[in-house]
Amino acid sequence: xxxxxxxxxxxxxxxxxxxxxxxxxxxxxxxxxxxxxxxxxxxxxxxxxxxxxxxxxxxxxxxxxxxxxxxxxxxxxxxxxxxxxxxxxxxxxxxxxxxxxxxxxxxxxxxx
Amino acid sequence: xxxxxxxxxxxxxxxxxxxxxxxxxxxxxxxxxxxxxxxxxxxxxxxxxxxxxxxxxxxxxxxxxxxxxxxxxxxxxxxxxxxxxxxxxxxxxxxxxxxxxxxxxxxxxxxx
Numbered sequence: 001x002x003x004x005x006x007x008x009x010x011x012x013x014x015x016x017x018x019x020x021x022x023x024x025x026x027x028x029x030x031x032x033x034x035x036x037x038x039x040x041x042x043x044x045x046x047x048x049x050x051x052x053x054x055x056x057x058x059x060x061x062x063x064x065x066x067x068x069x070x071x072x073x074x075x076x077x078x079x080x081x082x083x084x085x086x087x088x089x090x091x092x093x094x095x096x097x098x099x100x101x102x103x104x105x106x107x108x109x110x111x112x
Numbered sequence: 113x114x115x116x117x118x119x120x121x122x123x124x125x126x127x128x129x130x131x132x133x134x135x136x137x138x139x140x141x142x143x144x145x146x147x148x149x150x151x152x153x154x155x156x157x158x159x160x161x162x163x164x165x166x167x168x169x170x171x172x173x174x175x176x177x178x179x180x181x182x183x184x185x186x187x188x189x190x191x192x193x194x195x196x197x198x199x200x201x202x203x204x205x206x207x208x209x210x211x212x213x214x215x216x217x218x219x220x221x222x223x224x
Binding site: 004031040041042043044045048050058090094097098100101102103104105106 | 144146153154155156157158161163201203205209210211212214215216217
């Protein structure tokens with residue numbers, strides 16, 4: 001799994017509650033990404049980071065925030081979870097341009 | 113804009129036969145393409161990649177073909193095995209090199 005750990009693996013939460021997902025890497029890669037995967041949509045980019053404290057939005061960033069205070073950790077926060085954020089969330093890392101993304105095993109989030 | 117898509121959402125093949133999974137892309141400036149395999153409950157796993165200066169690349173039992181004229185990418189799996197049953201999707205690196213566009217995926221089912 002290319003040294004990527006996502007936690008938790010599963011979470012059920014109620015609408016309106018805050019949720020934080022964690023991605024931890026041991027590869028010392030500069031680039032880290034958060035995607036969500038939904039049926040019929042494939043993987044869609046939420047946010048990505050190109051270094052400590054350097055982040056940018058992806059195509060589906062509304063309702064999400066991220067933080068990266070250390071190279072190895074990239075946190076995804078849902079400030080107030082909604083049912084539309086029920087999804088499987090994947091973290092990925094990139095060693096260098098022109099190389100593939102490597103993914104974690106995902107977090108399945110259910111918002112009730 | 114950029115887009116990556118797949119021609120067939122599902123594909124069923126007999127064990128031992130060859131499988132071909134197709135992908136179309138729209139950004140003629142893209143120069144790096146990847147195929148991923150995703151098994152149930154797991155993150156996408158890198159299979160093989162190809163750069164735009166190549167039209168064919170072979171791995172172990174897998175071959176990726178790139179036709180830049182018609183912006184088409186295919187994954188060939190030789191002697192398909194039950195363990196090959198999964199969702200396969202292609203990815204295209206964007207113009208800036210740090211983000212990727214993913215297709216929705218094709219589910220490959222291997223029949224005994």
